[in-house]
Amino acid sequence: MIEGIVVNTLVKGGVYALLALGFSLIFGVARVLQLSHTAFYMLAAYGIFYFAEQLGLAPVWSITASIIITTGIGLLTYKLFIDRVREHHATVMLITLALAIVFQEIMLIVFTGQYRSAPAFVTGYWSILGVKVSYQNLLILGGVLIVLGIIWVLLSKTRLGIAIRATAQDTEIANLMGINVSTILLAVMGIATALAAVAGVLVAPTLVLEPHMLWSPFVMVMAIITLGGLGSVKGSVVGAFILAFVEVLVVYLLPTGAFLKLAVALLVMVVVLIFRPEGLFGVVFEEERL
């Protein structure tokens, strides 16, 4: 049982971390809640189903195609819809929510509401210390670690990363220093969508695919970034593993766990926030403090 909890926590936490990281990046830089974020996760998972199952492409090609197409859709969405109303925060929230519904309905029309499954990229399992871990789960974990590493290097070492962090700290000053803010926002949207796409691609073979699948990580991602501290990269990763652990633990230990897992995870978030109102790693900006 303990090994099950550990493996599930790592796999779930990794996927949540990728999703929360992208959401948190967009919020940190553009200060908007981009509610269609998990819709891209759903689109990428359906991409795998289409390319690998229906067209029969090799895993490598279907993964590449799915991530590139999803990221393209994300950038297009930003340019066409979000960029024009960026100043009105409530409107951005609502437009992205409506877009999530649009994507879900389009998938429902194209692929119907039937439950689908994508073929596994690799089969078999590996036993360490008598614990069977499927290669698929190892692939997810490895993929998550590599992507997190790339993001860390990107944000801390490259010129683009420094520009992104400067924009997150103070948009106007960054603009005055010669950073093209709208390009940075577009880049962030691209990175965030790509992260959601990677998450969707990695878990696609382990999930039942249906167009409403975007709502189950939706609430969790919100809870994770709130727990970790809005706009904090470290916070979203740590928060993801904490809440994934809580969720898995509740499912394993309580008889009615499947109903209560979300409730307990959210309760943990509320309790943490009562003691630390800015989340675990959140930064309180002087002007925003009361």
Add this chain to the structure above:
Amino acid sequence: MLSRFFRDFQGDVIAIPGRLIALVFFVLLFLIPAFTQQPYILRTLIFANMFVIFAVSWDFISGYTGQINFGHALFFGVAAYTSAMLNRGAPLGPHWPIWASIPVGALAATAAGVLMCLPALRLRGPYLALVTLAFPLILLGVIFANTQFTGGELGISGLDRISDSKMADYYISVLIMIVSVFIMWKLTDAKSGLVRTGIILHAIREDEIAARASGINTIRYKLFAFIVGGFFAGIAGGLYAHFMRIAGPSTLELTLSFQAIIWTVFGGIVSIYGPVVGVYILYPLMEFLRVVPEYRMLIFAGIVVVILLFMPEGIAVWIRDKMERECPRCKLTNVWWRRTCRACSASLY
């Protein structure tokens, strides 16, 4: 006395296009049963009336305190379940009649509003928004885990009807809707000479720190917003439970919370009449789209996206800004075709 009332009416209602339209609209609502008595149309309008109360109360909490509330269904659901449990009675105490169970349900929702406000006193901005998301979902988990009291997936059914006929239901819902909307509008009217809350809530929304510096206890007014908003959302929830004659988990779901946001932002946030317009456009539209069931949600979401791209502040606010012009000198509202202010004759250009 009567002539003064008439003069006030002329100056404060007839001369302002937005209010004139509102008056005509409310009168029309009373006349609708004279034209058609189809149960389907009446039923749609009854639901629209309940959701108007619900959406306006969302605007009252979120628009005016600037705290986007993602969990507004909490009030609706708490009130629906409370009045359902009181009304059904059987295993837990006496049977409560409908005129008692709905107000008590609304009071329970008010209590939920106070509870939800406890973290709100420490949290700000998006943190609060995301925490409010948690409450109805936590309650939903509890309801699914304790099926013997709550009925789980099936909910609590077999409640009393509001009245015996559709017509009476309709008039009751219209009356309660108009009274609730009017109270909430008055409480947030910045130009009101009667209550001060309107101007204070506007001040908090514009600049909370400046409001505090001016000696306003902003926490008390936020609590006030949550209490009033929670109460009216609770009224809507109780009415809904008795009209449907069932209180189920759908009254707590995320979809319902988001519906309130969609209606309000579509109509125009921070305006009270915005959500009224939003519900009366979007709810019947959603019913009408049942002719194309597969494309229903797609068309709905598409319309919301397109309208908001061109009118980012909402459709009602956009129309109001086209119709009304504020006098730069005396701040009185004028019709768009006037070149000079109707009171002080200052140029409006």
